Every structure is written in C-alpha cells, then in structure tokens.
Amino acid sequence: MEENNNGATSGNLWADFWSHDHPIYANARHATVHYRRIAEDLNALLKDRVRPTVLDWGCGDAFGAPAIAPSCGELLLYDAVGAVQKRIAARFAGEKGIRVLDDEAWRSLPAGSVDVIVMNSVAQYLGQAELGAVLDGFRKRLRQDGVAYLADIIPPDAGMLPDIASLLATGARHGFFFAACLGLARTWFSRYRQIRTQAGFSTYSERGIRELAGKHGFSAERLPANVGFNQQRMAFRLRPA
Numbered sequence: 001m002e003e004n005n006n007g008a009t010s011g012n013l014w015a016d017f018w019s020h021d022h023p024i025y026a027n028a029r030h031a032t033v034h035y036r037r038i039a040e041d042l043n044a045l046l047k048d049r050v051r052p053t054v055l056d057w058g059c060g061d062a063f064g065a066p067a068i069a070p071s072c073g074e075l076l077l078y079d080a081v082g083a084v085q086k087r088i089a090a091r092f093a094g095e096k097g098i099r100v101l102d103d104e105a106w107r108s109l110p111a112g113s114v115d116v117i118v119m120n121s122v123a124q125y126l127g128q129a130e131l132g133a134v135l136d137g138f139r140k141r142l143r144q145d146g147v148a149y150l151a152d153i154i155p156p157d158a159g160m161l162p163d164i165a166s167l168l169a170t171g172a173r174h175g176f177f178f179a180a181c182l183g184l185a186r187t188w189f190s191r192y193r194q195i196r197t198q199a200g201f202s203t204y205s206e207r208g209i210r211e212l213a214g215k216h217g218f219s220a221e222r223l224p225a226n227v228g229f230n231q232q233r234m235a236f237r238l239r240p241a
C-alpha cells in the first residue's frame with residue numbers, strides 16, 4: 001500500500017487532546033461558521049435520499065446537527081472521545097430526530113441499518129490500522145446501497161501552511177480575522193502543535209484511500225470538493241463493493 005502515515009500510528013495522543021479543552025476554534029463565531037458550512041455541505045450530499053438514517057461518526061460538538069436533522073429520517077451522532085460524548089448527549093437530549101450514541105450503542109448498532117455515514121476531519125487522528133477497523137465497522141452497518149463519506153482527508157506532505165491559510169481566509173471572509181490570528185498564536189503554544197509535531201497526522205493520497213477502502217470492502221471515488229472550508233483537503237464517497 002502506498003504511503004500514509006507520517007506518524008499517527010495510534011490515535012491515543014490525539015484522543016487525549018480532544019478530551020480536554022482545546023484552542024481549535026478561534027472563538028464562538030468560528031465554531032458557528034465552521035459547523036454551518038459542514039451542515040450545508042452535508043445537506044447537499046444528502047439531497048437525493050429520502051429520509052435516510054445518517055450516522056455522523058466523530059461528530060465533535062456537532063453544532064450543525066439541528067440543521068442536518070431535517071434532511072434525515074434519523075441523525076445518529078457518535079464520537080469516540082468520552083468528554084465529547086457527554087457534551088453532545090446533554091446538548092441533544094430530547095432533540096427530535098437526533099440520537100446520540102455511546103460506545104455500547106455504536107457497537108450494537110445493527111448490521112445494515114444505516115444509509116449514510118459521514119466521517120469528517122477524523123481520519124488524520126487515527127493510525128492506518130485504526131482507520132481500517134473503523135471502515136470494517138462502517139461496512140457492517142451500512143445497507144448495501146448505502147454510502148460512506150470520508151472527508152477532510154489530508155494529502156501527504158501538506159504541512160501546516162494550507163491549514164493556516166485556510167483559517168485566515170475563512171476568518172477574513174466571515175468576520176473573525178483577528179480572532180483567527182490570536183487563535184493561531186494560542187495553537188502555536190498549545191499541546192496541539194506539540195502533538196502534531198510528535199505524533200503527526202495520518203495522510204493519504206487519492207490512491208492510498210482507494211487501496212485502503214478496497215481492503216475493507218469498499219470502492220472509493222474522490223468528490224470534486226471537500227466538505228468544509230479547507231479545499232486543500234479531499235473528500236471521498238465509499239460504496240460497498
């Protein structure tokens with residue numbers, strides 16, 4: 001198999017990072033704008049399906065979920081990090097059309113019960129074997145005519161510059177440019193940079209994703225655009241082979 005992995009052989013360090021407060025969103029406006037864009041892009045991907053059961057795997061704070069739920073029969077939210085799970089369970093308790101899964105509920109999700117799975121901006125934090133195991137889980141739970149979207153996949157040798165450029169451009173366009181500059185400074189001195197330097201991100205070429213998907217029972221095609229603002233990164237549609 002071609003490349004991947006300039007370091008993230010295991011996602012433990014990253015999972016630990018995401019279980020604490022982190023400086024990833026420059027301010028509340030950044031988080032709002034980020035999740036609104038994700039919701040718009042996901043709604044566009046869902047538009048041809050009638051009341052699909054959708055699983056957002058690695059959903060994070062999922063602030064866009066109420067805007068996605070109307071496109072779904074049911075929207076399932078799952079994040080493997082316990083602190084995130086607790087936050088979203090509290091946030092969406094009783095919200096119509098949204099069900100937050102804990103680890104046990106994810107594990108016991110019936111085979112062939114999901115139409116669409118979305119995993120946005122998570123693959124970089126998993127080692128390749130971990131991503132393979134996650135894909136096996138997706139393959140089992142997807143209906144035969146279902147699809148999985150792997151988005152925000154970082155190409156090899158991307159480095160930090162495209163991320164910085166994308167954040168500043170988004171900040172300038174959406175009214176949080178100075179907060180974005182401060183956020184970058186905070187990130188520079190945070191554990192994020194340490195971990196990114198130490199553990200790295202898992203990166204994939206187009207061919208790398210196709211080969212990995214193939215090993216786990218999927219065919220993969222690259223989409224013309226990524227989900228979210230950072231168009232240096234890639235999105236793929238996976239179908240059960």
Ligand SMILES: C[S@@+](CC[C@H](N)C(=O)[O-])C[C@H]1O[C@@H](n2cnc3c(N)ncnc32)[C@H](O)[C@@H]1O
Pocket residue numbers: 010011012014015018038057058059060061079080081084119120121122125126
């Ligand atoms: C950048 S956020 C993406 C959140 C959301 N999908 C979005 O698009 O905004 C990364 C998510 O991956 C999850 N994550 C990080 N490391 C992980 C790991 N090793 N295993 C599983 N999930 C992990 C974190 O809890 C976090 O919610």
